[in-house]
Amino acid sequence: MREFANKYGTVLVVGGEGEKCRDVAESYGFRDVITPGDIIKANAATAPFRALTESEIKNSRDLLARGGKLSDIVVEAVFVFADSRDWASDLQIMLDIAQSKGGRLETRSENFDEGPPIYFSHNDVLWSAAHEHVRLGMGALRKIVETVFEDVTGGRKLKTHAFGKPQVSTFEFATRLLQQWRATQHGLAESEPPETVYFVGDTPESDIKGTNAMNEKSKNEWYSILVKTGVYQAGTEPKHKPRKLVDTVLDAVNHGIRREMAKLGTRKDGKGRKLPLDDAALKAISEGRTPNFDLSVDPFAKAVAQ
Amino acid sequence: MREFANKYGTVLVVGGEGEKCRDVAESYGFRDVITPGDIIKANAATAPFRALTESEIKNSRDLLARGGKLSDIVVEAVFVFADSRDWASDLQIMLDIAQSKGGRLETRSENFDEGPPIYFSHNDVLWSAAHEHVRLGMGALRKIVETVFEDVTGGRKLKTHAFGKPQVSTFEFATRLLQQWRATQHGLAESEPPETVYFVGDTPESDIKGTNAMNEKSKNEWYSILVKTGVYQAGTEPKHKPRKLVDTVLDAVNHGIRREMAKLGTRKDGKGRKLPLDDAALKAISEGRTPNFDLSVDPFAKAVAQ
Incomplete structure (x- = not known):
């Protein structure tokens, strides 16, 4: 600006x-x-x-x-x-x-x-x-x-x-922000973009269209998830198809976690950092369920309260 | 309504x-x-x-x-x-x-x-x-x-x-009003519509389009006149063509009077009522000018004052 x-x-x-x-x-x-x-x-x-x-x-x-x-x-x-x-x-x-x-x-x-x-x-x-x-x-x-x-x-x-979604420049800007955040918060190299970005949105015409377009163009993966709690109406055909359709944002987050864990579980070459999964969690993933985590705080409490 | x-x-x-x-x-x-x-x-x-x-x-x-x-x-x-x-x-x-x-x-x-x-x-x-x-x-x-x-x-x-222009029903409604007005004001048979209606407007898309459409459909003549003092911009090509393009409403009225008088002046069979035209007026018409009338009131005074 x-x-x-x-x-x-x-x-x-x-x-x-x-x-x-x-x-x-x-x-x-x-x-x-x-x-x-x-x-x-x-x-x-x-x-x-x-x-x-x-x-x-x-x-x-x-x-x-x-x-x-x-x-x-x-x-x-x-x-x-x-x-x-x-x-x-x-x-x-x-x-x-x-x-x-x-x-x-x-x-x-x-x-x-x-x-x-x-x-x-x-x-x-x-x-x-x-x-x-x-x-x-x-x-x-x-x-x-x-x-x-x-x-x-x-x-x-x-x-x-x-400006904004679905313009690809908006997603490129978000990538730069993510890289900075990963560097300052987690000490990762700022030059490395995240391997996969899960983009959760309620509007096919902006959120899903933009994420899919970014995925086409970007070296890393942009994975679109559409929720049913907003603009998109369940049962209708979205103009732009998400990779995954779920009910709520919580379901979207669970889907992302499951998908990442499944990748780790089947990855044989030992590349990438493993998450500390216990047997119960691995079993849950293999059955397509979300593992139970011990969370010290409810990550959604703030979002709901807003 | x-x-x-x-x-x-x-x-x-x-x-x-x-x-x-x-x-x-x-x-x-x-x-x-x-x-x-x-x-x-x-x-x-x-x-x-x-x-x-x-x-x-x-x-x-x-x-x-x-x-x-x-x-x-x-x-x-x-x-x-x-x-x-x-x-x-x-x-x-x-x-x-x-x-x-x-x-x-x-x-x-x-x-x-x-x-x-x-x-x-x-x-x-x-x-x-x-x-x-x-x-x-x-x-x-x-x-x-x-x-x-x-x-x-x-x-x-x-x-x-x-409702309204350019819908033909609006012009049909106007015809009925005109017939009533001619009957009550001038004692003409209410069943007779006026032979020619001069419709003056500033908007090609409503006034001219509607008048031309009414003219197509109606037994009597609807004659469209477009003025340059309103929506229509002089020098541009109107989307709907008027029969006559003039500068102002006064020019439109003069044009209508001239055209009617010219009809009377060339009419040989004596049908229709003649207006009391003196030699000067007939000469003016033949030269394409508007005759000078002796008017006791200025017919535009009210319109201008509004």
């Missing part, structure tokens, strides 16, 4: 509560961060059905105080950092900028092919929240931006960008 | 400020009108990023006071009566209902083919408002509902309905 902060001058940052995303962007080093609220404050006609609240008016910056018109401002990139709190006006403003002459506010390109890049911080169309059924997420808004752009420009295409 | 009020019991009404659309629906005779606010009040997890305001909480009805769960309520039809003030939550709730078992709240259909009908009160993707550039309208939200439905159901299609 710091790379982007160096590359782009004025950026539009979308999403989140109040000024949070502007603060985050500035903490990344972005030098000139404007928000949809700033634009609406300068020209209320931008979003005919959105009235800024008093605190939004107070916190939004006065773009006209720069001594000119909105059309003096050129947005060099758009970042959707968190879920939009007002889809209609954020969509309108993103489309205005996508249709502009090179990012210049309140202008229109003749061919609609010179807007600045638009980045979304993730890509899940659906996510599993407190509601019984999955909710629409940022990926839906991303799709909407692209679809409506095509509609209003008579068929021109807009290609926006997304 | 009264027909719908008789046909459907519980309906979801979307759009508008506060409770206005509920009031409108009830004035049409709808017997049980619920709003997205009612649903969010009963289950805040429905829209994770929307917090109802105090007045929304106060005005929204308590659906659980009916003595049960949300899943006891079956929505028989959805009406978008005015522009949505919160696209994300209205979209979520419309999609929830479109994916439900026959309109039953908080349920999911197995095949996503049993949702109740969804009606939009108009269909313009873009409209010309106070902003220099056209703004997204209800037609964009309609398209979004259909597109995102397809996305989240793995490719199932959702066909929503729209």
Whole structure:
């Protein structure tokens, strides 16, 4: 993100509560961060059905105080950092900028092919929240931006960008983090990636698709496990197939342990460090069950309490 | 609309400020009108990023006071009566209902083919408002509902309905109104439709498309005129071609008058009532100019003042 902060001058940052995303962007080093609220404050006609609240008016910056018109401002990139709190006006403003002459506010390109890049911080169309059924997420808004752009420009295409899953770069970044963690926590050589990474997720379109793509590309193994407790609905056909389908995250962890132990149990050449397995555990593994470990703490207590 | 009020019991009404659309629906005779606010009040997890305001909480009805769960309520039809003030939550709730078992709240259909009908009160993707550039309208939200439905159901299609232009039924309704008006105002036989209707509009996709379609179907002539003061941008190729392109509404009216007068001027058989044209007016028409009328009032004063 710091790379982007160096590359782009004025950026539009979308999403989140109040000024949070502007603060985050500035903490990344972005030098000139404007928000949809700033634009609406300068020209209320931008979003005919959105009235800024008093605190939004107070916190939004006065773009006209720069001594000119909105059309003096050129947005060099758009970042959707968190879920939009007002889809209609954020969509309108993103489309205005996508249709502009090179990012210049309140202008229109003749061919609609010179807007600045638009980045979304993730890509899940659906996510599993407190509601019984999955909710629409940022990926839906991303799709909407692209679809409506095509509609209003008579068929021109807009290609926006997304960080995060299922982009392989996200998994490569995770690999680097894992290597650092293995080095600092376990004294392993930082240059060695883990032999196998078990990736547990609830969303076929991001978690499983990305893990499988990373597995194709990577020297080490990325093993996708899909759980039934989130976006994926048991009984349906996932668009991207996991290596293993289980009920819960605990089942996924048990599956990974079993699979690793089975590898060790059948490994004859003595390579790799053996785990201290007693006869009962080996028997359990051979029967496809999870061995009983003596755990001093419940590793899931924290996750459940969160 | 009264027909719908008789046909459907519980309906979801979307759009508008506060409770206005509920009031409108009830004035049409709808017997049980619920709003997205009612649903969010009963289950805040429905829209994770929307917090109802105090007045929304106060005005929204308590659906659980009916003595049960949300899943006891079956929505028989959805009406978008005015522009949505919160696209994300209205979209979520419309999609929830479109994916439900026959309109039953908080349920999911197995095949996503049993949702109740969804009606939009108009269909313009873009409209010309106070902003220099056209703004997204209800037609964009309609398209979004259909597109995102397809996305989240793995490719199932959702066909929503729209009232108003460009639906031919809207033009047929206008014809009936015109016939009544001609009868009461001018004593003409109500059974006779006007020979020619000049339809002036700014939006090729609704005004011109609809007028041309009506002209195809109708015995009388519907003549489409596109103006340059609204959605249509001068110099571009309109998706639907008008019979005449002019600058302003005044030019459209002048064009209609000229065309009618030219018809009269060249009509030799004496059929039809002649307008009292003096020599100067006839000369003006023959030169393609608009005759000067003595007008006691400025017919555009009211339109401009509005």
